[in-house]
Amino acid sequence: MSPEMIAALQAQIQPVLPEDTMAEAGRKVLLDQFVKMLHHESGSRSGEDIEDVHDMRVATRRMRSALGLLEDYYKPKLVRVYRRQLRKIARALGAVRDLDVLIADLKQFQTTLNDTQKVDLQAVIDRLDEERAQLRSDLVRLLDKGEYRRFVEDFGDFLTKSGVGVKSQNGDMRPSQVRHVLPALLYSHLGAVRAYDGVLEDADDTTLHALRIEFKRLRYAVSLFADVLGSSVKDFIKAIKGMQDHLGRMQDIVTAQAVLNPMVSELSDGQGETLQLYLDKIEAERQALRQQIGHLWKQFNAKTVQKQLATAVAGL
Numbered sequence: 001m002s003p004e005m006i007a008a009l010q011a012q013i014q015p016v017l018p019e020d021t022m023a024e025a026g027r028k029v030l031l032d033q034f035v036k037m038l039h040h041e042s043g044s045r046s047g048e049d050i051e052d053v054h055d056m057r058v059a060t061r062r063m064r065s066a067l068g069l070l071e072d073y074y075k076p077k078l079v080r081v082y083r084r085q086l087r088k089i090a091r092a093l094g095a096v097r098d099l100d101v102l103i104a105d106l107k108q109f110q111t112t113l114n115d116t117q118k119v120d121l122q123a124v125i126d127r128l129d130e131e132r133a134q135l136r137s138d139l140v141r142l143l144d145k146g147e148y149r150r151f152v153e154d155f156g157d158f159l160t161k162s163g164v165g166v167k168s169q170n171g172d173m174r175p176s177q178v179r180h181v182l183p184a185l186l187y188s189h190l191g192a193v194r195a196y197d198g199v200l201e202d203a204d205d206t207t208l209h210a211l212r213i214e215f216k217r218l219r220y221a222v223s224l225f226a227d228v229l230g231s232s233v234k235d236f237i238k239a240i241k242g243m244q245d246h247l248g249r250m251q252d253i254v255t256a257q258a259v260l261n262p263m264v265s266e267l268s269d270g271q272g273e274t275l276q277l278y279l280d281k282i283e284a285e286r287q288a289l290r291q292q293i294g295h296l297w298k299q300f301n302a303k304t305v306q307k308q309l310a311t312a313v314a315g316l
Contacts, residue, residue: 001038001152010035012160016227018179018316023166025178026070029224031159033059033066037089038152044093045140050100057093060086065220069185073176078158078165085151092139099132102256109278120274124263179316182225186313189218200297205254208293212247215240222309233312239305243296246289253286 013032016025037059043052064086071079103125110121142148158164175181193214199207219240226233260279264272299305 001041005156006035006038009038009156009160016178016225018177018228020178021073021176022070022178022181023073023176024162025225026066026073027159027162030063030066033062033224034155034159037063041143044096045136045143047096047136050097050104053093053097053100057090057097060090060093061216062220062224064090065217066224069221069224073167074165075167082151082155082158085148085155088142089148092135092142095135096132096139098255098259099128099135101252102259103128103132105252105256105282106278109281113274113277116270117274117277120268120271121278123271124260124267124275127263128259178225178228182228182316183313186218186221186225186309189214189221190309193218194301197297197301200293205250208247209251209254212244212251215244215247219244228316229312230315232308232315236305236308236312239300239308243300246292246296250286250289253282253289256282 009031013035014028016028020028037056040052040056040059043049044056047053064083067074067079067083067086106121106125106128110118110125113121193211196203196207196211196214200211203211219237222229222233222237222240226237257279260275264275264279266272267275
């Protein structure tokens, strides 16, 4: 999309108000994230800065999450179509992002090695870089398709026209404004997070990844409506991010292990031994991170942290 079209969309971004209907509030938060996605499209294509792929992916994930939160307020077919398109984009971005993270981490580890080991590890990095280049080509092909362009046009139209795609309420007196709906919505997501309390001590990687996803959904729900939640919610978001980042690093390690473990036996002796040094290092890191989860969980559930959300909700 041209810079002029992005600028035209950005000019229409408005803050969410407590009196907004959830449908129109959703339109506002979606437009904000849509513009962010489009801003990072060019950089995601070029790969000059790996953070463009990350930021574009985050924007698509937030839009998918928002559509999930708001599906009761829009026509179901419309939501399905938009979520499906966003899922395709997010998957293509995610494939590139996983290798961006892994390659960057390998390069950082490479600086700690001797010259021979650096050469050995470079062979691994080059192999992954070739795979990343192919995945970026796949991403660019997706973004070049007419299907993607039509989605951008249709979604932009939907987000800038009040009332479009809204499900009829037919005089129903169910809560529909942000100030009516948001408190229950946020506490529902908080409940989904805190439900892990009884299984956290012995949780495996799959369970911890699922918990990370619930934290992410809670963070998105709070962040998307930060306009109406006041300044106290910033510290609550920070607490969520701390847990999410911690669990995210653990998942990055699990992903790296899944990619790299099969490679060890395929490499020459020196290359395999050097790669194993990296694998040993990240496994030790994963174990250390695992030991810290209980402490971080206790901090997140502390009354002082939970009061920050309560204060924000009370302001509605």
